[in-house]
Amino acid sequence: MKVLLIIPAYNEEANILNTCNKIKEFSDEIDFVVINDGSKDNTEKILQENNLNHICLIENLGIGGAVQTGYKYAFENNYDIAIQFDGDGQHDVTYVPNICEPIINGQADMVIGSRYLDKKESKFQSTFMRRLGSNIISFLLRTCAKTKVTDPTSGFRAANKEIIKVFAKTYPTDYPEPESIVNIRNLNFRVMEVPVSMNEREGRSIFN
Amino acid sequence: MSINLAIAVATTLILMMLALITNIKNKKLQLSYSIFWLIAGVILVIVLLIPNCLNVITKFLGFEIPSNMIFFITIVMEFYLILQLMITLSKESKRNISLIQEVSMLKKKVEEIEKNK
Numbered sequence: 001m002k003v004l005l006i007i008p009a010y011n012e013e014a015n016i017l018n019t020c021n022k023i024k025e026f027s028d029e030i031d032f033v034v035i036n037d038g039s040k041d042n043t044e045k046i047l048q049e050n051n052l053n054h055i056c057l058i059e060n061l062g063i064g065g066a067v068q069t070g071y072k073y074a075f076e077n078n079y080d081i082a083i084q085f086d087g088d089g090q091h092d093v094t095y096v097p098n099i100c101e102p103i104i105n106g107q108a109d110m111v112i113g114s115r116y117l118d119k120k121e122s123k124f125q126s127t128f129m130r131r132l133g134s135n136i137i138s139f140l141l142r143t144c145a146k147t148k149v150t151d152p153t154s155g156f157r158a159a160n161k162e163i164i165k166v167f168a169k170t171y172p173t174d175y176p177e178p179e180s181i182v183n184i185r186n187l188n189f190r191v192m193e194v195p196v197s198m199n200e201r202e203g204r205s206i207f208n
Numbered sequence: 209m210s211i212n213l214a215i216a217v218a219t220t221l222i223l224m225m226l227a228l229i230t231n232i233k234n235k236k237l238q239l240s241y242s243i244f245w246l247i248a249g250v251i252l253v254i255v256l257l258i259p260n261c262l263n264v265i266t267k268f269l270g271f272e273i274p275s276n277m278i279f280f281i282t283i284v285m286e287f288y289l290i291l292q293l294m295i296t297l298s299k300e301s302k303r304n305i306s307l308i309q310e311v312s313m314l315k316k317k318v319e320e321i322e323k324n325k
Binding site for chain 2 (some may be wrong): 054055056057058059061065068069072073076173
């Protein structure tokens with residue numbers, strides 16, 4: 001099984017090296033590709049100097065376009081599983097086997113790492129407003145797409161080969177996380193959640 | 209129609225056509241996008257030549273006064289136009305994203321090949 005971590009990064013000079021080192025320490029069987037989304041800081045320099053596998057987008061595309069580049073890369077290089085993984089230290093690489101397991105066992109086509117599924121598992125539960133938003137999206141997904149997803153905005157997710165193919169072709173740009181779930185469900189793929197732990201991001205959020 | 213109004217409409221029409229033709233000539237506007245405005249120009253010419261046609265159409269469609277009808281038709285056409293623009297914009301932005309992604313991936317490949325030379 002060829003596994004690829006897709007790491008979108010925008011102005012992540014503070015965390016990107018740390019994130020990549022943690023992945024290397026954890027396992028050398030997992031490949032990763034950092035998608036540098038037109039960062040204005042030293043992200044590109046750090047990626048080059050440390051010889052980290054990366055693609056530098058020539059223009060800023062936003063999270064949707066950046067992640068899709070990763071799926072295109074995964075598709076071209078024939079990966080079996082592609083995992084979206086944040087470059088800011090929010091996600092924990094030790095959960096990668098957990099998130100891959102349902103795909104390897106053939107139980108699901110896409111697996112989402114949820115911080116709400118098992119409250120004890122995740123130290124970081126995010127802010128009240130974020131949880132409220134997540135709950136509203138969850139409700140809409142349950143009623144409109146008949147899918148039970150507790151953490152629809154989670155950016156920690158794994159996709160099998162077929163989904164990589166779909167995402168390489170079309171991936172939403174505006175609110176990619178929940179929208180992609182709907183698209184996948186409309187194509188009758190199976191979506192599953194596993195509990196993961198998330199940390200508070202190490203760098204400053206781009207929303208602040 | 210008063211003579212003042214006729215002059216105002218005619219001036220607007222001439223300015224509109226001038227702007228249109230200059231932009232087509234300078235290749236700033238594709239011909240397919242200008243057809244909408246050319247048709248609008250033709251309608252204005254008809255109104256200018258036969259002012260009474262407005263009253264007839266207004267009565268036929270059941271509007272109280274011609275200005276109501278003109279506002280209504282203009283708003284509907286404008287809505288259609290903006291919708292078309294948004295569709296075009298969405299399509300173009302999709303292509304643009306795809307282009308940026310492909311170029312960036314190619315750039316990576318080229319850099320790798322040059323490194324291994």
